[in-house]
């Protein structure tokens with residue numbers, strides 16, 4: 240057993256764990272990561288000599304008023320980024336729409352592809368709500384102590400003061416009001432964009448979530464040079480990080496928490512868990528924890544990702560969204576998100592483009608298959624996805640593909656201990672029951688995209704700031 244008591248142990252080096260780690264590097268902090276690669280869903284890895292991003296390929300939120308920028312600035316870290324001039328190109332039935340930052344340019348292009356007389360009103364409202372949100376001063380959501388509830392209440396008060404009745408409005412009813420008789424194609428475009436950012440279509444989500452989800456291309460969207468994993472390598476360089484060390488159990492003792500791995504037993508006063516909250520019951524054997532974690536249920540949504548190495552002299556944008564008319568086997572949406580490595584990236588684009596194509600899929604489907612059927616079905620989905628991808632890029636042919644393989648929810652489970660991927664969807668119904676970073680147990684906290692505030696860099700960084708406020712009371 241390690242003799243000294245750590246101030247803080249962080250279980251996992253995903254976005255949430257890593258950002259919490261750097262903010263607490265002045266303390267005796269230890270990060271334990273199961274994998275050799277840091278970053279979880281946002282890591283990068285090497286496969287047969289080529290590098291790929293595991294999941295996340297875009298970075299948003301490196302700008303004023305955003306938590307990610309505040310955190311990086313606070314610790315003096317400058318990421319190696321390249322701005323994507325076009326955040327994402329959407330292709331649907333041969334129609335092309337570029338999501339660019341400049342509002343008037345975007346609106347003009349939108350009117351050409353999805354005309355509606357109220358387009359300006361709709362998108363101006365969406366953009367304004369997003370801007371107002373990122374200017375809020377006291378975003379907070381925590382439970383299990385009087386102070387936490389007080390801070391949360393004052394945040395709700397500020398939210399209400401800012402958004403008034405729009406705060407409780409449903410996204411779908413807002414669409415029906417402002418964009419009456421919206422075409423099927425236009426609705427599919429909106430829903431496909433939302434699926435990337437909020438993991439849900441416009442049904443059931445609040446208007447504010449829709450505004451935040453649809454507005455990301457109005458911000459600076461960045462490509463991370465040398466792979467997303469590079470950020471974690473650089474950020475965590477000065478910290479005490481143990482890779483290849485999976486936490487198996489956490490025991491709660493009177494004055495200390497015992498964190499057990501196969502190699503060591505560490506003592507700490509505080510632990511931040513970066514596993515999804517609904518997977519965290521596995522770490523505890525006591526009955527109180529069982530009762531607490533039992534209330535959180537994993538959603539069934541996950542990702543199917545095809546990884547390709549493509550040799551081509553063509554120039555590509557960083558990101559495309561291909562909205563299909565047909566259903567690809569074993570996927571749950573009709574949109575593919577495609578990311579190309581930047582042609583000047585000396586790591587990812589060495590010997591060709593590193594490309595990922597991702598779609599949504601259902602965890603339960605992959606879980607119930609036999610080993611042999613699993614391979615057959617995986618192959619089927621992969622083949623159909625590659626075929627549709629090639630159909631959208633006239634100049635690309637099968638012979639340009641040097642290497643390909645794919646990941647299902649089972650693959651994500653094997654590597655990073657989570658079969659569901661993407662954040663926890665904030666719906667109208669679960670708004671007040673949403674998991675928080677705090678738990679009823681002294682010194683036990685959560686961070687990441689399964690607890691407040693959301694997925695991806697902007698959401699997870701915001702959640703990290705909320706957690707940091709709560710942690711301050713412990714140190």
Ligand SMILES: Cc1cc2nc3c(=O)[nH]c(=O)nc-3n(C[C@H](O)[C@H](O)[C@H](O)COP(=O)(O)OP(=O)(O)OC[C@H]3O[C@@H](n4cnc5c(N)ncnc54)[C@H](O)[C@@H]3O)c2cc1C
Nearest residue numbers: 251253254255273279280294295296297486687688695696
């Ligand atoms: C296909 C895909 C594409 C995406 N694209 C984008 C994008 O372009 N931009 C964006 O901002 N977001 C994107 N996202 C979302 C984003 O990647 C996630 O929301 C975010 O990375 C989740 O971070 P997290 O803090 O929850 O940690 P996770 O990524 O869940 O990481 C948790 C870490 O904990 C480790 N761990 C698990 N169990 C243990 C244990 N017992 N002991 C020790 N370590 C453990 C894991 O190995 C992992 O490293 C994408 C997600 C997916 C799946």
